[in-house]
Amino acid sequence: MQIAIVGAGTSGLFLNRLLSGRKGLHTTLFEQSEKAGTKLRASGGGKANLLNTDIRPEHYNHPEFLRRLLQQADAARVQRLWESFGLLTRSDDEGRVYPLSLCAQTAVDTLLPPGMDTDIRYGCTVRELQAENGKWHLNGEAESFDKVVLCSGSPAGMIPDKRKAYNAYLHSLSLETTPLSPSLVGFRIRRYPKRLNGCRAKAEVRLLQNQREIFRETGEITFKEDGLSGIVILNASAHYNRLENKEGAYLLLDFLYARPEWSLQEHLRLHRDLSGVLHPKLHALYLQQAFDPKNFRLDIEAPYDLAFAQVCHGGIPVEKVDDTLALRGHPGVHIAGELLDIDGVCGGYNLFFACACACVIADNLCKDAH
Template sequence: MKVGIIGGGAAGIMSALFACKGKNEVTVIEHNDKLLKKILSTGNGKCNFTNTELKAEDFHNNYQVIEFTDRFSQFDAVKFFNNIGVVEYIRDGYVYPNSEQASSIRNALLMELNRYDVNILLNTYVKDIKLLNNVFELDTCNTDRKSCKLYFDKLIVATGLKASPKLGSDGSFLPVLDKLHIEYRVPLPALCGIKLDNKKFFKMTSGVRAKGKIAVYIDDKKTAGNFGELQFADSGISGIPAFQVSRYVSIALYENRSVNIRLDMFSHLGDIENLLNSRKNILSFVTMGDLGNGLINSKLWLGILEIAKISPELKIKKIDNKSFDRLVLICKNLSFTAKGIGDFDKSQVCTGGIPLKDVDENLMYKDIKNLYFAGEILDVDGICGGYNLQWAWTSGYIAGNGL
């Protein structure tokens, strides 16, 4: 049986390897000039390829994902990579290759492809798919604009969506889905920074990294939150806590809803009012600018004073109760209006894709027999921490085995 895999990323290669074990003739079609290009950038080049903790909350309460991961879990993924030569290193639940090189994961998968003698077609785009007498006819072209028709008994589509288009996920396959009348939720950037108003504040704080809590309020209702190291930039906020909640911002802005971002940069320090009052008594502190020294990043403290409309030169002894109360409130609740989200080229994954309700237990599309999907093209996105790669391994395994 001839099996075509469209997409040479993590989910596509996993699909190919398990499809091969069924003694099928497998061909991987990839429009990049090399396979697994995107994986080299994961985990800051170290490739956090799964996580020891895996629950529905890691996929934004998508409990159906857990039903699939029960069939190929994080522990199965570790065992799989052990068997092809990758030794794991675990830190706070994050699982990396012990080499701490993403290239180790890529190389191991490529060596397995070579062992199974998988056919690889690089620089090849799929322009159209037709089903003729239960055989899929693919109309393809390469970068030299040479056209070619390919024929397969079964297809697995693992092209991704639009996240990181320079690495291959450029949305170029979506028009083919449209031609096949396959419905999908609109792809939107996720795991990316959030653009906020108050340019003056962010210009003052650009480059700052500081622990804090971020909360997303959509139409004045708290929707999501996270704590960790936030990164301040000219346009807004970034860092893992911002990434973790960005998909909610992305969806809400697409739906033209109001989105408010609130930061608490003192949540881990206890009662900030008592803390600031006690610091007033430090004898060497003279001005309000002095009050933040050693407590919080100096640029961030000046930004907070700016929002509170308090001069850093104001003598501590001269601050009135109303101004001090306002400062305490702002310390606990820096409030901004979300103006946008990071572009696709700055997002690690997308929300959207083909709903899981439209595929069966083997990830075959319910309306087209022998057409399977794997990876990010399905409407599954997880938080940072190896969860999205785990979905690639899980869905690739299931699609490849389910042929």
């Protein structure tokens, strides 16, 4: 069986590794760039947070879809597979799993080990897919494939120029993505106090809209020139994206979350200012415009551009695929990874999703080959 894999990124390489050496199966990867595994290599600040030992459906935008996928490929299975490829892994106290080397390149290397017979066509952008007599042809070429797996990801983290060729072939399948927006990204803030630029502080972060709480998590925040970043903020952005109408969404930061008994009035009565409480940059702001450090409000203007996002919210609607990730109405085509309208929060959820999809598709292609 001849299998074309569109995109040599995380899901494409993982699938290729799973199918490699399987009797009766031959894979060919088509990759638009000159390198494989670019996003995997950049993931987790170059350390690649591969998965989380506590993968839960509610950490994704379509929990029901994840519930069904997890019955076929859960975190333990994906971690075992990484180990079976020769990648030693370690998990931290929060269940985040990384290569033991703490180097994402190690993960890429285990997907492309020396001696493995891999057919990757670099610099080959797939622009068209056509079915003829039960076989698939790419870019109008005579070469034919029995199956095609779409692993072409999303344009998150890419500068606008590089986004153009992404998923260029979707029109030939009459497929459209839902609107794409940046997720796992920082926020630009309205009337932002620029003097906070460079401050880092830990806080309990709440995302609210019309006083309704949408998200709450504690973590370190990085104050930038015109807005906020940090894992807790990126996670807030995933929940912000799920709001149909984003008008009036704001963040409330509690810098004293670890001291619930603390009282602003009592502290001021005893010490006159908050210099022993707040980061100096926050304190300087407090002296200029007093605020309650348990309820510091920041109004969201917009998420930062897609170029700064780790993932895209939006993609091919999940209803377009069945539980085997086969594309409905196009026999022989499967979809894996971020190309689907699935996004998870920070902590290894997105790389896991790409690899879990590859597992499910590999299971089904192996079944079909017999």
